[in-house]
Amino acid sequence: MTDTQKTYFVCPAPPCPNGKLHLGHIAGVYLLTDIYVRFQRLAGHRAFHITGSDEHGTYTLVKAQKLQRPVDEVARMHNHEILACLNALGIEPDEFVRTSSADHIENSLGIYRALKDNGFITIKDGVQLYCEHCAEFAADSLASGTCPDCSAPTDSNLCEHCGLAVPHARLQQPRHAPCSGPLTLKPIRQAHLDIEKLAPTLQRAIADSQWPQTIKDLELTWLREALRTLPMSRHFERGVVLGDGEEVAGQTLLTWFEGLWCFDTGIRRLCAREGTDYRQVMASPDTRVVFFMGQDNRFYYTVGVTASLLGRGFPAPYNQSIQDFSTLEGAKFSTSRDHVIWADEVARVIDPNILRLYLASIAKPFGNQDNEFELEGLMATARKLHVWEASLRAHADDAREVVDEPLPPSLAEQLGRYTAAMDGLAFWEALRAIDEFLANADITLASPRWQAGQVSALLGMLAPFIPDWSQRYATLYFGPDWTPATGKLSLPALPLPQAAFPMIEAQIPDHYVRAYQQRFRAAATA
Structure with missing residues (x-):
């Protein structure tokens, strides 16, 4: 037992329930989370594995349309598959938060209100990509184009290649995925997280953190050279709907905020189960929140989620584990190209102990681009x-x-x-x-x-x-x-x-x- 017992909330990025998990998902995020939780428990600490499923993204919606089935039914089906894939490798989360659950929706609105009450959310003029042909706004993967920072193909909101946020106003050559037609920018009123107001606190917290130096340098550079507010709401049919009292009532929160906030809902559930006070637990110097993610989630965890913690008076995350995308025989794991190995299927053929040890061995420091299966x-x-x-x-x-x-x-x-x-x-x-x-x-x-x-x-x-x-x-x-x-x-x-x-x-x-x-x-x- 350690001299001072810590409480670790270890939170991998929630997968999108549009399919099973392949070994690329497992290797870079969920296995490393499980390993870290087990290590801290063996060291005498309290450690909890908290994740969930991001049900409000466009990927699940597109999958449901393809299957011609209700989107909630498709999400439910894939949630079972996701948990089966985790369990096949001996990974069992302590809390699994579906972002469609009532307590998560309530908690997300509570986080939004707290940030707004503290002066860190502003309602301002913004823009959202719009398809004249389909007569609808586009969101997330339904809007694709070219990244303005690295020129790689990307969806709106975030570039997987360079890891930076891509606001709709900056996406180059935007097109609407359902019809392949061009998209135009349409003025809207929009909620924004005022990162500019939080920047001094955010800079100090990141500089003083235990995060890997490479990650600290990237985020501090963004805060110095590209600082701007981050859009938090949009017109989209699925998600956490902002209420009637809001100027942007009827809009939904971006999944890059409310989807990632499932960790917070999970912590609240654990506190309720143990009869402890959530705010006291989160503010305690003996509490450590640690995030695990692939490179595509880096920006919104290190900047957006960290800002949403600091803006409510809580410490920054204790650490962040970020892995480059795993590759399989030299190419990125890809469901669309069937270039994958499904976790549950391979675990029936090869002993999970072999799989766990090998998958852990391909993890590398972020930025090496050498996570090769x-x-x-x-x-x-x-x-x-x-x-x-x-x-x-x-x-x-x-x-x-x-x-x-x-x-x-x-x-x-x-x-x-x-x-x-x-x-x-x-x-x-x-x-x-x-x-x-x-x-x-x-x-x-x-x-x-x-x-x-x-x-x-x-x-x-x-x-x-x-x-x-x-x-x-x-x-x-x-x-x-x-x-x-x-x-x-x-x-x-x-x-x-x-x-x-x-x-x-x-x-x-x-x-x-x-x-x-x-x-x-x-x-x-x-």
Whole structure:
């Protein structure tokens, strides 16, 4: 147990319920969230995984129109699929907030009112893209064009390529997705978040934060060089509707605000369940809010969500984990091109422990653009895990004496390096520390002395990454009450028990390898 127990609210960006989750979704966001939550719990902290589904975006609407089914029914169907994909990899959120839920709608309006009451929302003249042919306003992915900052193809509101906001007034060559016709700008009255008024507070909070330096530099540069208010409302049929008392009554909040605010609704639910005061919890120095996201969510989390916290008197997020888009055989995961591996399907063929360990290993520092999924890496991970198992079993089988000695300095150093890396969201560094620990430990060789402390430390380091695998061996050797957080071991008597469960196969099934190569490499080798 740590000296001061912290409460972590760990919140990955909510997926859009327009389909299942593929391994690109899992690797960059939801698996890393799960790993971090498990690490903080093992360290003795309270940690909660809060996410949800962004049901008010255009993607779900388009999918429903394609299926010719009610949009709420389609969202419900895909929510079940999303949770099944998470569960297939051992990921179970503590709170899953549907943005269509009554409490989320009420909470979003409450956040809006609080920001407005505090002087950080203004109603001003704005513009929204409009299709004369369809006689309707366009929103989000229904308006596409070219990014004014990086010239990449983009939807309105945010460019996935450079990560910057793209207001309707700045979108180049805008066209309406349903009809492919040109869009024009139509004047409207619109709610804006006054980032300009919040800028000094926002700059100080970001500069003083624990965020990765690359992220801090990007957001501080935007605040210095491109600062402007951010539109918060628009004409769109789905979403959180602003009430009759508002000048912009009938408009809906942008999902880049209310959709991301599902974390706040989840925290409120947890506080209500535990009988704690939401405002006291959020203001406490022992509370830490941590966000996980892909590169496309960076701007609105680091600027928009952070501003909405500061504007209500709460601290900035403690940290932000941002990953570049994962690629599969050199190309971005793409549902439309069927260039994907679905999480629930692959977990039925390949042991989830292998998948978790490999997917965690492809995470990289933001900006490297090197989050590559490759068959060879997956196969190497299966072999590595098999070798670890064989070493653990051989070390136990030859034991004549059980010893619990302090870790030697070289191993203690790697354990410290691992802990710092995990705290700092540098999962790639943590995995390197595990490899170094194993390379220097006495548990990879047969020995008459069974190193209980080293085995326990190794299992503790691996537990956030491959919890089922680690718990199997921890229970085998130390009993069901084992936890590395206690610092105490219940030492087994000799002879050490032999595992009654099978080892993980060292090879990925041949039929899967053949299918993978045919699907993703056939064109390249033809």
